[in-house]
Amino acid sequence: MSRWQELTGGTSGAEYAARFEALGRSGKDMHGEAALCAALVPVGSRVLDAGCGTGRVMIRLSELGYDCVGFDLDASMLDVAREQAPQLPWFQTDATEFDAALLGIEADFDLVIAAGNVLALLAPGTEATVVSRLAAALRPGGLLVAGFGLDAAHLPVPPSLTLQEYDAHCAAAGLTLVDRFATWDAAAYDGGGYAVSVHRLGS
Template sequence: MTTPPTRWELAGEGNRGYGEHFAALVAQGADVDGEARLADALVPRGARILDVGSGMGRIAASLRRRGHEVVATEPDLELRAQSGRTYPDLEVLPHEALALDPGEVGRFDLVVVVGNVMIYLGEGTERTVLARLRELLAPGGRILAGFHLTAVKNGSRSYPAEEFVADCAAAGLRVEHRFGSYELHQPNDEYAVWVLSAAD
């Protein structure tokens, strides 16, 4: 199956520096675990968690420290290299979301797709990606997603909340919760954090 290039790929050099930025924050001892804290609260100890678009590895590494079995996947070669430098014990698969086969990687109690991954997908692939993420859920599993609703990031798209909800429904998912931050603030028009589950 041929898929269009992701918006992240099309942005090219415009997105370089993302991994280095977070690596510097980690080295300074900054708190970069906000998403991981919420993910950890959504599952029991020792859960199987998939981090899609794991970037430089900060969320996957944090969840591993919290005692979970984590599979990280990041197609960007430079981000995988940065991940290897910052978290050398973290294995990162090179797969894009649509290349993840439940028969190969298994199913998960939680699929994490944060850090604006959804607004960097290839044009028109959002519903297909959401359907694939649904296939990767174990019984009772959930998806944690988070992204800017407007195109404030280089090369990203605007993804209005109502469009995302419609795409979720078309992919066989339902919205359990929507928040305005990973600290569970009220929903707003800038950023959305979603907890999703299979509609059936």
């Protein structure tokens, strides 16, 4: 069981969506993740939203002209995503078992995004498997973009994945670090408690 499932019990979709809607009404920019992805790959690129949740990031990227696919394990989150954008392809699957071919989709994504602490909330010990499966979904030269907390101030559970460990998992999957930011607004990483990492498949 993932740490996300332990936290939520798999019934958090409507509550999660409502929280972000409230943040949006307060004037907070809710599209930093999509904006960063849009700066990394051109319009029309294929994007896989890994751990897509309620679809906030993927729906925005689709509006911007990207060819998107999303998957999540949490059925309650996917219910919200499908209600908001029934025309988009949403899949329910565990990240540790993700296989594009089994879902009937091409494994040639230009970019895979894992936002919302997806990697930090996996079941401990499964991170390398998930990184390997996400890398396998990329075309040569494709990008894996992941943001997650590194300390108690940025996570709802105790930290379990360090940047050093994550980089090692990426290297084992054939991914090379090309950039790292402190926020989705692309602020320079300063060693703080949150990081957005960009890795490329191949050197």
